[in-house]
Amino acid sequence: xxxxxxxxxxxxxxxxxxxxxxxxxxxxxxxxxxxxxxxxxxxxxxxxxxxxxxxxxxxxxxxxxxxxxxxxxxxxxxxxxxxxxxxxxxxxxxxxxxxxxxxxxxxxxxxxxxxxxxxxxxxxxxxxxxxxxxxxxxxxxxxxxxxxxx
Numbered sequence: 001x002x003x004x005x006x007x008x009x010x011x012x013x014x015x016x017x018x019x020x021x022x023x024x025x026x027x028x029x030x031x032x033x034x035x036x037x038x039x040x041x042x043x044x045x046x047x048x049x050x051x052x053x054x055x056x057x058x059x060x061x062x063x064x065x066x067x068x069x070x071x072x073x074x075x076x077x078x079x080x081x082x083x084x085x086x087x088x089x090x091x092x093x094x095x096x097x098x099x100x101x102x103x104x105x106x107x108x109x110x111x112x113x114x115x116x117x118x119x120x121x122x123x124x125x126x127x128x129x130x131x132x133x134x135x136x137x138x139x140x141x142x143x144x145x146x147x148x149x150x
């Protein structure tokens with residue numbers, strides 16, 4: 001049975017391994033142990049911020065998925081809160097088994113519980129399978145996103 005919880009520092013190796021386990025992540029992540037200090041510092045900052053939720057999906061003791069929700073206050077839409085879902089990954093050996101859908105259902109429930117009026121995400125243009133998945137969940141590709149590496 002898949003359950004969800006807030007990530008713990010001991011989950012970091014599994015989380016980083018999932019982030020690195022795809023063609024895009026392989027080029028930008030480093031899952032070697034010990035983990036780079038930046039991962040530990042980022043975890044500490046996320047963990048200390050009440051508007052961040054780094055979560056894991058677990059099956060027994062095994063971490064099989066991860067995602068991060070950032071809760072954003074804004075003035076638009078009459079001061080609506082938004083839930084920004086990012087860094088969604090399912091362990092390679094568990095993909096296509098419905099875990100991603102369960103993760104999103106859980107994440108959307110977390111956003112509702114925080115009184116968000118909108119849930120949003122960004123996705124790389126090259127992830128066609130992910131786009132179809134997000135469409136199936138009711139997300140609409142209504143905006144174009146831009147990023148600039150610094």
